[in-house]
Amino acid sequence: MPRADLVVYNIGELVTFREGPLRGREARDPQRAGILRNAGVAVRSGRVIDYGPSSEIRARYEAAYTYNARGLLVTPGLVDPHTHLVFAGSREDELELKLLGYSYEEILAKGGGIHRTVRATREASIEELERLARERLLEMARNGTTVVEVKTGYGLLPEYEYKMLEALRGLNAPGLPGIVPTLLAHVIPQEYKDDREGYVELFADEIVPGAKRVEPKPVYIDVFCDKGAFTVEETRRILQAGLRHGYRLRLHAEELAYIGCSDLAGEMPIDSMDHLEYLPPGNAKLLASRGTVATLLPSSMLSVFSEKKPPAQALREAGAVVALATDYNPNNMNPSMQSVIDLAVYLLGMTPLEGLAAATVNAARSLRLDGSHGLIARGAAADLVVWEVPSYRWVGYKWGVDRVREVFVGGVPVKGGVD
Numbered sequence: 001m002p003r004a005d006l007v008v009y010n011i012g013e014l015v016t017f018r019e020g021p022l023r024g025r026e027a028r029d030p031q032r033a034g035i036l037r038n039a040g041v042a043v044r045s046g047r048v049i050d051y052g053p054s055s056e057i058r059a060r061y062e063a064a065y066t067y068n069a070r071g072l073l074v075t076p077g078l079v080d081p082h083t084h085l086v087f088a089g090s091r092e093d094e095l096e097l098k099l100l101g102y103s104y105e106e107i108l109a110k111g112g113g114i115h116r117t118v119r120a121t122r123e124a125s126i127e128e129l130e131r132l133a134r135e136r137l138l139e140m141a142r143n144g145t146t147v148v149e150v151k152t153g154y155g156l157l158p159e160y161e162y163k164m165l166e167a168l169r170g171l172n173a174p175g176l177p178g179i180v181p182t183l184l185a186h187v188i189p190q191e192y193k194d195d196r197e198g199y200v201e202l203f204a205d206e207i208v209p210g211a212k213r214v215e216p217k218p219v220y221i222d223v224f225c226d227k228g229a230f231t232v233e234e235t236r237r238i239l240q241a242g243l244r245h246g247y248r249l250r251l252h253a254e255e256l257a258y259i260g261c262s263d264l265a266g267e268m269p270i271d272s273m274d275h276l277e278y279l280p281p282g283n284a285k286l287l288a289s290r291g292t293v294a295t296l297l298p299s300s301m302l303s304v305f306s307e308k309k310p311p312a313q314a315l316r317e318a319g320a321v322v323a324l325a326t327d328y329n330p331n332n333m334n335p336s337m338q339s340v341i342d343l344a345v346y347l348l349g350m351t352p353l354e355g356l357a358a359a360t361v362n363a364a365r366s367l368r369l370d371g372s373h374g375l376i377a378r379g380a381a382a383d384l385v386v387w388e389v390p391s392y393r394w395v396g397y398k399w400g401v402d403r404v405r406e407v408f409v410g411g412v413p414v415k416g417g418v419d
């Protein structure tokens with residue numbers, strides 16, 4: 001009898017998303033979600049080796065461990081494709097300032113916001129940054145997240161940007177979500193406030209190529225392209241350097257204002273554009289036709305008290321691949337993709353199934369990990385969420401609390417349960 005490390009059985013409803021990524025309306029269609037009832041999943045060496053009817057999977061494998069899912073919903077692990085989770089310090093007082101009417105940009109322009117986190121992060125040791133990042137990753141895992149994109153951007157100068165990457169080195173460990181590192185051009189540092197061009201040159205010509213020698217090496221180059229951050233021209237220069245040096249590209253775009261960042265999708269291969277509150281609905285077609293994933297961050301939208309929402313309906317009608325992410329950062333301390341799905345349902349008009357697809361298979365697409373993560377298929381990572389609810393229709397229907405009973409990251413349970 002073939003052996004398995006783990007068999008999860010008695011799954012009431014298994015949503016596999018094996019046909020993903022799902023474009024536009026497809027993400028709402030239960031026929032496209034690859035749903036099985038009374039299912040089982042077999043795992044060996046961190047990967048799914050088989051899935052099918054529960055009784056057959058149980059009978060087919062000699063399992064070292066089993067897990068009885070008791071008729072509940074099981075989905076692929078949640079993928080969080082946009083976070084800033086390495087940082088020191090906190091900014092809880094800025095929440096009160098925002099509530100008094102100061103805008104995110106005003107706080108930033110006064111040397112608060114990102115600049116304040118930069119000061120704290122530069123002062124922190126690598127060990128301290130690693131400890132903070134580990135705690136945050138564990139909290140995310142317990143809430144269902146099994147892959148996390150992590151950005152730099154609170155160092156700004158070469159040595160500190162590289163320190164942020166090095167803080168991730170020890171975090172490639174069993175039971176922790178997988179990490180996709182990104183080098184982020186976040187803002188012009190205060191040392192360069194009278195020499196923007198000098199900083200863009202430093203970032204493009206020194207920080208970008210130098211990061212290739214850091215361990216872990218970033219997969220992505222990202223730029224905060226927005227009013228108060230980098231202009232379209234500056235962004236273009238940094239992204240072009242990224243391409244030349246063999247990185248993949250993603251972008252913060254149209255969060256605080258429309259300044260034309262999303263137009264760059266027509267010029268360069270950009271895997272994902274994120275935020276998009278001010279995306280002109282006409283540009284939804286551009287993203288769809290270029291295969292650029294639209295990654296929406298509804299909790300981040302709330303944390304800047306945005307007057308605008310991203311055009312979710314235009315993106316759906318254009319047939320874009322839409323993903324969700326937390327944007328976990330000191331301005332938005334929300335580690336939970338579950339809550340992001342809830343907000344996508346109630347603020348952006350996504351259906352529960354659409355929200356789940358956006359947080360799994362489409363979020364994996366945003367990181368170009370589709371095929372290996374965010375879906376349940378033979379050979380894919382054994383990243384599974386066992387929900388406290390019986391069906392995908394209950395995700396976002398029951399809301400506001402943790403609904404995750406167990407999470408398997410590469411087959412390892414993070415909440416402590418096997419039979």
Ligand code: NIG
Nearest residue numbers: 113114224300327329330331
């Ligand atoms: O994605 N928008 C730019 N950066 C982050 C916020 C970072 C911060 O405020 O520390 C974001 O929202």
Ligand code: FE
Nearest residue numbers: 082084252327
């Ligand atoms: Fe961000």
